[in-house]
Amino acid sequence: MSRAFEHEFSSLVRETRKEHVGNGPREITTRFIGTWAISEMKGNLTNVEKFMIKSPDGERMVREARTSLIKKIYENPELVRKFEKLVGAKLIRMFSDINIGEDIAMTIFVFDGNLEEKSR
Template identity: 40%
Template sequence: MRKEQAFNDIVRRVRKDYFGKGPERVHTVFVDNMAVSILHGNLTPVEKFISHTPEGAEMVRAARTKLIQDVYREHVPDGMEELVGSKLLYLFSDFKVEDDMGVSVFIFEDPIDGRG
């Protein structure tokens, strides 16, 4: 299995475990010491309902962004650091509710060898 696909599987599993639904599509690229993941099709039916107003959409965005950053801060997902061969230092993430799209930038200590 390619390293990007294995990384996508970890990202998808974490989202599914914490939100009850994982993204329908994940695309990850490795650049130097970063893994940049684009996630499509993330919202649960309840989140879609809540986000019909601007206030609701902002609440969903803020909750998703904070929760996922807290999850990774408290515990790096099993297998992630072993897969890329480096320690996770930071996670930056944001979510565009209107497009049901998220982005996460994982910054590791060492460059990631994208082959494998």
């Protein structure tokens, strides 16, 4: 059941990114550790962003826009409810960052319940 639960969570993350950012990550892996859901995403950047990051200013702009946008997306109460319903716990906080050069993003969701136990 653990892999299915992780896959379901990853699918919701991908669906969210696709809807709000314009494309979802090419590859996504989620792991549950205690109260944390850690999603690692590869292949996030759009063609326009790949063009923009060829300059230092473009790279800074894409990184700032990506991290700010992702944090803003998860302020939506409807979206938060979808994640909370899936895991059966309340979302307390979320951390997100992207390594532009490697095109790898990480999002850590912190819930008020032990997700490892729920995923078994």
